[in-house]
Amino acid sequence: MRIMKRLTVLFVMMALIITACSNDNNKSNSTSDAGKNNAAAETDGNKDTGDSKSSGKMTDVGTPRSETLIVDILGGRSPDPDRYNPYVPGAVAMDAGVHQLMFSNLWEIDTQKGTQIPDLAATFPEPLDGTNTKFKFKIQEGLSWSDGQPFTAHDVEFTAKMIADTKELGYNGYFTNLVKSMKATDDYTIEVETVNPETRLAQKLGVVIWGNTFRVMPKHIWEKEDPATFKFSNPIGVGPYKLKDRDPQGNWFLWEKREDWQKSDIGKLVGEPGPKYILFKFFGPEEKRIIAMIQHDMDILQDITPESWDVLRQKNEYAKAWYNDFPYATMDDPCERGMSFNTAKEPYNNPDVRWALALMTDIKNVSMATFGGMLRVSPIQLPPIKVLQDNYHKPMLGWLKDFALEDGYKPFDDSYAAGIVDMLKQQGVEGLPTDQSAISDTFGVGWWKFDPAEAAKLLEKNGFKKDGDKWLLPNGKPWTMTINAPANFEVQSMRLAFAVADSWRKQGIEVNVQQMEGASFWDSESTGAFEIGSYWPACGLLPDTTANMTGWHKQYIVPIGEQAPGNRNRWANDRVSTLLDELDGLPSDDPKVIQNITEINKEFVKGMPFIPMFGTSKFVPVDTYYWDGFQTSENAFEGPWWWWSQFKFYTPHLKPTGR
């Protein structure tokens, strides 16, 4: 037994030594290029020694809790926490605070107004001649990098040249197809020459949704490095925060407000950020993330399920979602969910079949089964967010009501919102909107009728037959189909697939749901290895959604088995392609843009290559125990897009509660 004891002690010691030494190695590897620049990031692990330390609660990274905002990392752990070069694939995830707090874009987006706003650039590109290939824009004056060096147009010019000259960077191809040259004519003026005539340069080099790949790098650091291999371990930016510390395992990143925050983009454009520290931390599976917020160890949560929200609001009285009452979630996410068809495969190459499936969808029950009715419907190819509802969904109502199938049948049902409210009331849901326009704004302008009889007419017209309860294909075989769905990510799309499958199964189709991990899921869509997929090929935020629709041009259709650059539904529509060609030559603010996009939407309704169903409902709650001033439906200075680069614009609104 004595030997056993000794052996046990020896093993424990060995294991500890191995683990501890490993960490030492990590540190020494990770700082290999640390000495190469005078970055402001202090990664020495020094902890705050302020007065509050002795009196208040501390975070587990050693900062006063009352001065630290803790944010969930949507993308999880970063395998290499020392690589901040945003132009190589293995860098720290941008949503670990990197693009939210440190890096900045030339133009950002105001999602409430649906417009782009200046960030590092002070003006929008101004054409220099009538060719739409030469532009000029101004850079903000008085900004500096977080190491104190001034930020100028020369940094922008350098970044452009670096990307163009480095073929190893994934972004090189895109950029060189777009930009011929970018020159600083003085410290604050940039002149751009594009490869082809461009009408949407700010959209292509600035933020439209989430972020943009064109991130300006500091010339005084990067000019001495090889951009393809430089790790940028001590990163700097023009944003209001600098990296203070990081977890060698990549689970957390601690950001500290710049002492010279006035010289950051946010300092100049909005004001002083509230939190002294912002800790981006990955807690693990959803159960742990919820516990963290219940314990007030997390202030901002990303993307949880409605069930988790139910638990959270019962256990934490300080937790807040976008709405105070039902439906709680924000519904202004810029992508909509539905069923996407591979129109190169039979029988889904037939629009009647696609329409029959739309009419077989019991949308109210699908909404209940997916997210307990907390969803907004959309009948068109654009997400039902406020800006787009005002520009498309509502103006198109008349046309939608009059729209008829070939046999004269009018499929639109504008009573969906009232119907779902009744259904929810019967289930005892309280706090529902009562005003007619509020009901419609919350649950959508309407959707297609649930009409299996009309669906049967369409199918029978095309040779389908019913054998008892089951539908048979025109060749007499049972109609079976598989819906591709995400496995344990993008929960709404995953659940939607099961709910729709159930609805169609009840109508006599044998439906399987194939759950797939990320790589397989995307690969199947791209190569056309799917019949129907719970994908979301309909996004947009600005009234001009040309950028999001370009991929539907018929020129991008490739045979099944080949990787599609766009048009993954392989749906060829001449009119859509012509309208897209026209849009390409129109400036974004031309009134004809909305007209053309409206016409494109009509074609989508007729052809139905994708059955749009719901906007995306995001449960992204906050805990108001330590911090307040978060945006909500009642304080909607912006949407709750915590994983987007515009996060930095929210920080001046956040105030400590004093707890």
Added chain:
Amino acid sequence: MGFYKFLLSRVLSFVLVVFIGITTVFFVPRFMPSDPVEAMIGKMTANQAFMEPEAIVTLRETLNESFGLEGSMWDQYWGFVKRVIITQDFGPSLASYPNPVNELIVKALPWTMGLLLISTIIAWLIGNVVGLLAGFLKDKSYSKAMEAISIMIYPIPYYILALILIMLLTYIYPIFPLSATFQGEGFSWEHIKSIVYNSILPALSMILVGTGWWVISMKTLSSGIAEEDYVHFARLKGLSERKIMTKYVLPNAALPQVTMLALQIGTIFNGALITEILFGYPGIGTLIYTGILQADYNLIMGTITLSIIAVAAATFIVDFLYPFIDPRVRYK
């Protein structure tokens, strides 16, 4: 002569197992319905950062070239075999490009070894002691109680057990941290203390699950051996029950348990996938998970090859050492 023949056959079998293993590990990920380049493009376009179709074509070409995924599968295979055999290089991780897979494994391995080695050995020790008592002294009330507890815990799915522990010890009684945060660095007391503190909960979950199996197997073995003639003979000779248990039953019952322990230590190199993900532990399991999710061929190949070599080596060592442990076995 018998020894050398035995050794040669075992070495050949080791080499063959490893060769077949790494060949399989090369081809299987390539037959998956996924592609690392598409995964990366999918992720980029899912975020809706604006990207034109032409740009996607160019990006795809660039990534294929960077990741070394050009050329036929056969060319890639020979390149892989040569790299692995000559330089033991698995190339860059595609999910964490351009970090070499070897570097990622070297970083993750000590964490996995530290956690799994300790928990496997503790579970083995506790399980065998309890199993021995339960098998040899089966009428004692404490033996019955310990056996009952172990058997109750054993069938609980690991994920559920781990979540129960998290709820119990981080939420209801917040004794342990909800997520691992390692303080300090290097071989400092602060760092070691932090590692131990953050590792107790994941280790406890593994010990609880691991112990049950050892209890059941040891109980079966020891209760069988306790009925053997030589044990009856020892009792008739007047030896104490304690001596019979430790000198007659334990050595014989422990033999297959030692073999299993050696094999289980070999599988440590697989990592503890669910544990590492649930507890945010940065080991090999997390790497394998990342590799599969992102179709990172090189990372999958690197981690699985390591596991194949470890299991084959453990089998080889057990085969080689067994005659020393059990005098009834000879090299043949």
